[in-house]
Amino acid sequence: MAPAAATGHIAGVVYVDRNGNRKQDQDEAASDVGLMITGNGAEHRTTTDADGEFSFRDLAPGAYKxxxxxxxxxxxxxxxxxGDPIKVEPNKTAQVVARGERPYAEQFSVTGSLDRDSYRMPATAxxxxxxxxxxxxxISNIRARCDHKSSPKxxxxxKNWNALTTNGVSLAPGERRTITVDEEVPEGAGRAGIVTLDCTFAPNPxxxxxxxxxxxxxxxSSTNYAMVVGEDKNADDLIGPDEAVSGVTVVLLNEQTGFRASEGTSGTDGRIEFFNVGAGTYRAVxxxxxxxxxxxxxxxxxxxQGGFGHVFLKQASPADVRASIKLDKQRYDAHETVGLExxxxxxxxxxxxxxxxxSMLTEIDVPEEQWGDFRWSNRAGIRLAAGESxxxxxxxxxxxxxxxxxxIAGEVGYLGQPDNDDGRFHAEAEVVETRGVxxxxxxxxxxxxxxxxxxxxAPxxxxxxxxxxxxxxxxxxTDANGAFTFVDVSSGAYWLTYxxxxxxxxHDEANPEQVWVGPAAPTRLTVRADRPYSELIEATMTFGKDTYMIGETAEVTITLKNVSDRRLSGVQARCNPLGHQDQLGGGYRKVTPEGWGDLRQEAAGVALGPGESKTVTVTEPVPAHARFKQRVAVGCSFAPNAKDNTDGPWALDIASVLVGVGAVQGRLAHDRNKNGVVDRGEALTGVRVLLLTDREYGLQVADTVSGTDGTVRFDRMPTGDFWAGVDGVWKFEGESGRVEVKLDEVAQRDFFVVPNPRAQPPGTGSTGSTGGGALAKTGASVLGLGVVAVLLVVFGFGARVAGRRTRP
Incomplete structure (x- = not known):
């Protein structure tokens, strides 16, 4: 018989630091405090005694929260x-002193303001x-946690926030301090028409x-669609200066999805500007x-290229949606199903x-599919014509x-709903309590x-x-036979834990957490307990590269091995449970990205036979927030029904994020059908592509050769505008060779070239300029002249100056 595994213990005290001296004094013990520790897939609870002391015995070694x-x-x-984990070691007792203090809201205050009521892009706030x-x-190390929902606006x-997000601010007793931070207004704010400051401040926020x-x-921001609205009083199908209508709000809805794309309000000239609206078809409301x-x-x-239009208005009463509710009975037994209209x-x-x-109706359990597009989680909703019910x-x-x-109480909402119209509905009924077992x-x-x-x-x-x-x-x-009974409990839904x-x-996938109880017959359960998935599955996870750039698609290789002697189905990933913005895999209140395939919590999961190993490669763009720590992380547990089963094995990896430079990636192609897409057979392989500081007389910054599928990539580039050139029988037309390199981003674009009639066939020994024949193969690359160009840009001369020279 195998010897029992060694265990450890936790002992501690909880006190409330009333005088703020950061040590326990007389009468500061916190008695009758409920506390819980979690770790190794288990929960343990206890209550402090009269001296504020507590203990947990015989715990499996590991970290506990x-x-x-x-x-x-x-x-x-x-x-x-x-997270202040308590580390339990075999045959040792971890000592804990938990100091209670007043909420931070009672200890300090912070207010934030912007220097302007409005900005015009590009702008600095x-x-x-x-x-x-x-x-x-x-009070030490007060840090900021901003943009907690990853809002692009x-x-x-x-980077100017580093002192607040990384180092923190310390305040002396009674101190008042003002800090200013300059930051470029993000592009997402231009698209949304609003910039927000939304931060929380605390030590370890x-x-x-x-x-x-x-x-x-x-x-x-830059307008790509404009509209003039007015009342055509003289019926000449024109909007004169005296016919423009100001103060009219128009919303553009995506015609396919029904979601809001942009919104604007007309000025005194009747003009509405819609910013950064993508190409497509919209419905003006x-x-x-x-x-x-x-x-x-x-x-x-x-x-x-955007667009422009005139819209003729007429006086019309707005939409006005009313709601009423009707129950199918005036009196129910508690276990009955309620019908409503x-x-x-x-x-x-x-x-x-x-x-x-x-919002969702919480009084009765109505499956969302019964509501269809009217359900609360579908923000596109439905359309309801005037007079329609x-x-x-x-x-x-x-x-x-x-x-x-x-x-039963709820609300109906719609676009443009007045603030004084809450759309409420309400119904009540008597309920006779019934009981069950x-x-x-x-x-x-x-x-x-x-x-x-x-x-x-299991007794x-x-x-x-x-x-x-x-x-x-x-x-x-449970008794000696593992049996349990709850007698004479109120009918309804119950959540059971063991x-x-x-x-x-x-585990939740084998035993439903929620059960329904009624008076007709006892609710009978057979509850199967299993070993933690951390004992049944082994997992490793590694990034495909050591270094990435913001926006670049990272590849993560995940290997899962079933070390048990039975089949495991539906294995999914549960990543980033705290919702950190520099981590991959979704996380707290976030959907797992599509690139995670079968490992997504919204997917069927991965099946593993007894002893079987499987390797899965997932993909996801490196998030913008990774620039602050200059790293991107991925950490996940793996288990069937991973959302609820948190006892799976953990795997993690970290890669560096390159900041301060940019990159360009795309494909080189001859767009024969002029559709702006690299179609089959159009990619060009083995063509040398250069980036130059100027179209005609530029200094070479970098070069590469297109891959088998036409792939072209330039790494570690200085930011700014550059020009692409090609060797051989191809050339760039007009502005098609212009390349913009953005800070800390991988610019995704395709390089379209056309045949160069001035170039001689390969092998003739002819060379020429970027505008005519083949490029001179000077041997310069990112390790030669490219380094010179990069240094010139870094030291402030700019890409164009770096490439400037006298015309011959």
Missing amino acids: ATYHLDDQWTVHVVNVD TVTLAFTNYTNNK ALGRG DLNLGLWTRATAKVT VLGPWGLRDAGQERVVVTG LTITNVGGRTAEQVGLR RTFDVSGRIETLVDGRLV ITGVVYTDKNGNGQQDEGEA GVLVEAAGGATHGYHETT QLADDWIV
């Missing part, structure tokens, strides 16, 4: 970036941050609740008391756009009661065959059940 629940908003702040320390103690990502500061300003005179004018086509009617004078539920017949079981009654057996599947065998019963398991229409909580312990010894885990 502690959570404390103190009264009166006292908080144990997390000091370390890694000056952010002013004012800090005040209200305490008699020094938000500030807080520039990723894990501690900090202080929010927000500010916004309008942004105007006029808000307020005006409508389109002609229905055909709602269709707006934006080309690659929700009727929406547009009593206004124009079509209502993006009509839908504003639609009725949705849905049903679901009761989840929540209010004072013993079913109270939950019974089951818990076993440990030691041989992994998916069924209970002799000797596998002494803590089983917790929370839910029911009355939201009750129940707990019990705490087993020796790291056995009840």
